[in-house]
Amino acid sequence: xxxxxxxxxxxxxxxxxxxxxxxxxxxxxxxxxxxxxxxxxxxxxxxxxxxxxxxxxxxxxxxxxxxxxxxxxxxxxxxxxxxxxxxxxxxxxxxxxxxxxxxxxxxxxxxxxxxxxxxxxxxxxxxxxxxxxxxxxxxxxxxxxxxxxxxxxxxxxxxxxxxxxxxxxxxxxxxxxxxxxxxxxxxxxxxxxxxxxxxxxxxxxxxxxxxxxxxxxxxxxxxxxxxxxxxxxxxxxxxxxxxxxxxxxxxxxxxxxxxxxxxxxxxxxxxxxxxxxxxxxxxxxxxxxxxxxxxxxxxxxxxxxxxxxxxxxxxxxxxxxxxxxxxxxxxxxxxxxxxxxxxxxxxxxxxxxxxxxxxxxxxxxxxxxxxxxxxxxxxxxxxxxxxxxxxxxxxxxxxxxxxxxxxxxxxxxxxxxxxxxxxxxxxxxxxxxxxxxxxxxxxxxxxxxxxxxxxxxxxxxxxxxxxxxxxxxxxxxxxxxxxxxxxx
Amino acid sequence: xxxxxxxxxxxxxxxxxxxxxxxxxxxxxxxxxxxxxxxxxxxxxxxxxxxxxxxxxxxxxxxxxxxxxxxxxxxxxxxxxxxxxxxxxxxxxxxxxxxxxxxxxxxxxxxxxxxxxxxxxxxxxxxxxxxxxxxxxxxxxxxxxxxxxxxxxxxxxxxxxxxxxxxxxxxxxxxxxxxxxxxxxxxxxxxxxxxxxxxxxxxxxxxxxxxxxxxxxxxxxxxxxxxxxxxxxxxxxxxxxxxxxxxxxxxxxxxxxxxxxxxxxxxxxxxxxxxxxxxxxxxxxxxxxxxxxxxxxxxxxxxxxxxxxxxxxxxxxxxxxxxxxxxxxxxxxxxxxxxxxxxxxxxxxxxxxxxxxxxxxxxxxxxxxxxxxxxxxxxxxxxxxxxxxxxxxxxxxxxxxxxxxxxxxxxxxxxxxxxxxxxxxxxxxxxxxxxxxxxxxxxxxxxxxxxxxxxxxxxxxxxxxxxxxxxxxxxxxxxxxxxxxxxx
Numbered sequence: 001x002x003x004x005x006x007x008x009x010x011x012x013x014x015x016x017x018x019x020x021x022x023x024x025x026x027x028x029x030x031x032x033x034x035x036x037x038x039x040x041x042x043x044x045x046x047x048x049x050x051x052x053x054x055x056x057x058x059x060x061x062x063x064x065x066x067x068x069x070x071x072x073x074x075x076x077x078x079x080x081x082x083x084x085x086x087x088x089x090x091x092x093x094x095x096x097x098x099x100x101x102x103x104x105x106x107x108x109x110x111x112x113x114x115x116x117x118x119x120x121x122x123x124x125x126x127x128x129x130x131x132x133x134x135x136x137x138x139x140x141x142x143x144x145x146x147x148x149x150x151x152x153x154x155x156x157x158x159x160x161x162x163x164x165x166x167x168x169x170x171x172x173x174x175x176x177x178x179x180x181x182x183x184x185x186x187x188x189x190x191x192x193x194x195x196x197x198x199x200x201x202x203x204x205x206x207x208x209x210x211x212x213x214x215x216x217x218x219x220x221x222x223x224x225x226x227x228x229x230x231x232x233x234x235x236x237x238x239x240x241x242x243x244x245x246x247x248x249x250x251x252x253x254x255x256x257x258x259x260x261x262x263x264x265x266x267x268x269x270x271x272x273x274x275x276x277x278x279x280x281x282x283x284x285x286x287x288x289x290x291x292x293x294x295x296x297x298x299x300x301x302x303x304x305x306x307x308x309x310x311x312x313x314x315x316x317x318x319x320x321x322x323x324x325x326x327x328x329x330x331x332x333x334x335x336x337x338x339x340x341x342x343x344x345x346x347x348x349x350x351x352x353x354x355x356x357x358x359x360x361x362x363x364x365x366x367x368x369x370x371x372x373x374x375x376x377x378x379x380x381x382x383x384x385x386x387x388x389x390x391x392x393x394x395x396x397x398x399x400x401x402x403x404x405x406x407x408x409x410x411x412x413x414x415x416x417x418x419x420x421x422x423x424x425x426x427x428x429x430x431x432x433x434x435x436x437x438x439x440x441x442x443x444x445x446x447x448x449x450x451x452x453x454x455x456x457x458x459x460x461x462x463x464x465x466x467x468x469x470x471x472x473x474x475x476x477x478x479x480x481x482x483x484x485x486x487x488x
Numbered sequence: 489x490x491x492x493x494x495x496x497x498x499x500x501x502x503x504x505x506x507x508x509x510x511x512x513x514x515x516x517x518x519x520x521x522x523x524x525x526x527x528x529x530x531x532x533x534x535x536x537x538x539x540x541x542x543x544x545x546x547x548x549x550x551x552x553x554x555x556x557x558x559x560x561x562x563x564x565x566x567x568x569x570x571x572x573x574x575x576x577x578x579x580x581x582x583x584x585x586x587x588x589x590x591x592x593x594x595x596x597x598x599x600x601x602x603x604x605x606x607x608x609x610x611x612x613x614x615x616x617x618x619x620x621x622x623x624x625x626x627x628x629x630x631x632x633x634x635x636x637x638x639x640x641x642x643x644x645x646x647x648x649x650x651x652x653x654x655x656x657x658x659x660x661x662x663x664x665x666x667x668x669x670x671x672x673x674x675x676x677x678x679x680x681x682x683x684x685x686x687x688x689x690x691x692x693x694x695x696x697x698x699x700x701x702x703x704x705x706x707x708x709x710x711x712x713x714x715x716x717x718x719x720x721x722x723x724x725x726x727x728x729x730x731x732x733x734x735x736x737x738x739x740x741x742x743x744x745x746x747x748x749x750x751x752x753x754x755x756x757x758x759x760x761x762x763x764x765x766x767x768x769x770x771x772x773x774x775x776x777x778x779x780x781x782x783x784x785x786x787x788x789x790x791x792x793x794x795x796x797x798x799x800x801x802x803x804x805x806x807x808x809x810x811x812x813x814x815x816x817x818x819x820x821x822x823x824x825x826x827x828x829x830x831x832x833x834x835x836x837x838x839x840x841x842x843x844x845x846x847x848x849x850x851x852x853x854x855x856x857x858x859x860x861x862x863x864x865x866x867x868x869x870x871x872x873x874x875x876x877x878x879x880x881x882x883x884x885x886x887x888x889x890x891x892x893x894x895x896x897x898x899x900x901x902x903x904x905x906x907x908x909x910x911x912x913x914x915x916x917x918x919x920x921x922x923x924x925x926x927x928x929x930x931x932x933x934x935x936x937x938x939x940x941x942x943x944x945x946x947x948x949x950x951x952x953x954x955x956x957x958x959x960x961x962x963x964x965x966x967x968x969x970x971x972x973x974x975x976x
Binding site: 012081123124125126127142168169171180182186190192194195196197198199201202203204205206207208209210211212213214215216217218219222231233251257261309316320367368369370371372373400402404405406407440441442443444445446447448452458459460461462463464466467468469470474475486 | 529538545611612613615656657658659661668670674678680682683684685687689690691692694695698699700701702703704705706710711719721745749804808855856857858859860861862881888890891892893894908928929930931932933934935936940944947948949950951952954955956957958961962963965974
């Protein structure tokens with residue numbers, strides 16, 4: 001079924017004003033360019049690209065050169081009452097870059113990929129200032145030239161941008177060692193309809209509420225992030241990945257908690273539940289499955305849970321962590337499963353197209369809660385998904401561990417309902433979200449976008465929603481920025 | 489000069505409505521009770537108590553029993569258009585609890601000391617829920633019964649409350665190990681004029697901006713914090729304090745930075761500049777000063793900078809930190825200076841009354857910046873204070889070290905100008921604040937209150953100020969909460 005791209009609704013005056021800012025070469029309105037910024041990478045986004053209807057396509061793609069041009073683009077869009085969807089890597093899986101137009105006649109995608117500079121490095125303070133459009137690999141390459149690293153490696157790493165990481169409160173695979181992206185952000189620069197905004201002058205402050213935390217996570221609704229100042233660290237001398245098998249999900253949660261609460265978290269620390277472990281060990285790692293089963297059975301491991309640890313240096317912590325693992329009866333699988341995980345760490349999203357071709361409904365969802373409720377949350381979400389889908393394959397892992405709790409990341413596969421593929425997943429997502437609400441956060445690192453917006457009020461309260469709206473009105477009084485996201 | 493307390497301006501209807509909520513016994517309007525909540529503990533506050541004019545006295549003190557009563561008190565104050573100054577320990581040194589009335593006829597002090605309960609403990613998740621009026625020592629005692637500790641020990645510890653710690657973004661003396669109070673806060677409950685507000689359901693989240701960071705640091709302007717959920721840790725088996733001498737301020741900054749950037753920060757880590765070291769070693773610690781001078785001279789330490797380290801357990805880190813210190817040529821002074829510091833850790837504020845009696849102008853101020861600017865900031869603030877005061881004694885230390893920077897804490901002593909004691913300090917404070925602005929944050933842990941409000945706009949921008957105002961309007965549309973603080 002061929003996609004029909006509606007004609008651009010951007011009027012000539014607005015188009016001319018935008019072209020005057022960025023130059024005609026950087027105002028793109030071919031069908032291909034517009035389609036390339038029509039939504040993100042959720043299962044429903046992928047489905048929409050295979051069906052003619054329901055895809056929100058921006059009326060033009062505007063590609064400013066630098067933060068000042070971003071501000072001028074925003075100013076033009078205020079003057080002409082045009083919606084603006086900030087667009088970084090386009091990897092949102094929650095509808096965060098859907099080209100919704102709210103009450104506006106036209107909406108543009110503001111593509112930040114030309115903001116690709118490392119602005120400055122302060123090795124003494126371990127700080128780097130990046131323009132917002134720098135992608136993960138470029139950031140690492142630019143820093144490596146200074147012997148530094150960011151240590152932020154989410155699954156979206158290859159395409160996503162630093163501005164996007166900040167806008168969505170991203171958490172990378174090495175968050176147990178390097179922190180969430182919001183922990184790295186020391187400063188932000190935004191272009192807002194109310195003018196330029198800079199925050200962050202010190203490592204810590206008591207100068208009123210930390211407004212950086214309002215800019216970070218604002219998902220393009222309060223302003224367009226144009227620069228981020230991030231904490232960086234020396235490149236580790238070595239990275240070491242290794243695998244262990246733990247004895248059942250309950251023990252697995254306990255071991256990861258013990259490590260996290262004793263300062264012994266690996267930089268990457270990820271433990272799979274029994275179902276995910278079975279799928280992982282059968283599919284990957286070059287491990288001969290039946291031999292492995294025998295090996296584990298001989299060690300009385302009947303419900304194996306695969307633990308992957310990645311160490312960026314930190315040999316002393318590793319030595320102490322291994323003692324904890326031995327005491328817990330963990331069985332070492334050596335480096336092969338760790339290296340297999342590393343090899344495939346970004347490939348999950350790419351595999352989905354093949355699964356879609358094969359008629360599979362495949363999506364992920366994630367949450368987090370405190371340790372004492374983690375088992376309950378795992379079971380409640382699993383039960384909700386099993387209730388909403390016909391014999392799904394459910395896999396789950398903890399990928400981010402904190403002193404007080406951890407995240408849960410579910411991968412869901414089911415036979416796609418060809419009569420109602422959208423409704424099938426929407427009902428499953430709703431069931432899972434209702435199971436999460438009251439037990440954990442509606443999203444640990446995927447952000448809110450459109451998909452989680454119905455559940456935000458329950459999490460931050462009526463007062464929280466009105467505070468968000470008020471902040472929005474202060475920075476974006478005519479409501480041009482990323483319409484329909486965050487429930488705003 | 490006797491203090492004149494103006495008569496209460498609280499009208500009879502409002503008084504009756506408040507008494508109906510808390511009971512007649514908990515509505516206090518004697519001169520003594522009102523005077524007891526008239527401002528905080530800054531030098532100017534102490535001066536004001538010695539002079540008849542300029543002391544803002546609340547019209548009544550209202551002491552609710554629990555979070556629900558706090559909400560009802562707030563609701564009554566909305567109905568009767570009465571200002572509300574939330575009052576915890578009353579230890580603000582920036583005018584944060586000044587009983588300003590803004591455009592209101594009357595203002596009450598809302599004293600939270602009856603909210604003194606440990607509501608719940610979750611040892612698995614390392615979480616505790618406290619009512620906001622619990623003071624530092626009570627929190628420690630209540631947690632110790634569970635084998636736990638908060639690890640938050642600011643100089644105000646003995647009087648200040650957990651609600652106050654959250655409202656002001658407090659940082660304790662053990663912040664290098666335990667983090668700032670805002671790092672410990674996992675959840676907050678507030679009473680606002682727009683209704684109750686709860687935040688914080690998970691250890692981490694990407695559910696839009698982290699609104700906890702807006703509640704924390706709001707200094708009573710957005711709502712009255714009634715409960716805080718905090719991360720707790722097992723009581724350390726031992727505490728060990730020790731002293732070292734480093735070789736000059738430049739080396740001292742370098743050593744502390746090296747420790748902070750290599751995961752080797754002591755829980756308490758504090759290094760004094762040369763001036764503070766000279767005063768400290770001459771006055772305290774039971775060290776025979778001349779003998780010490782000889783000892784240091786023999787080791788070619790000509791500009792000694794005293795480093796105090798406090799370890800709560802963590803023997804492995806200490807062993808590695810000592811290697812760094814040895815490599816830097818640090819001279820160990822053993823435990824005596826550490827124990828002397830511990831003994832006097834809360835006594836600074838108490839010594840001021842004696843100094844005031846002796847005609848001394850004595851105050852502290854603090855800031856923070858990134859490592860690469862720390863030396864410049866130290867020198868700029870020192871020069872500004874020397875320019876504004878006649879031959880002051882200036883002492884400074886780093887008490888909070890981060891990967892990317894550190895705080896500076898100045899103690900200032902000068903002969904008080906008897907003709908204009910207020911103007912004398914106000915000019916010095918202004919000079920210091922202007923030296924700070926653009927080089928660091930206007931406050932690292934003292935908060936904004938009234939005194940830092942003139943400098944807030946430069947730090948968070950016009951957009952930041954309008955966002956704060958908008959948030960204020962959303963939670964407190966009639967502007968009853970803590971009038972005049974945060975520039976709101």
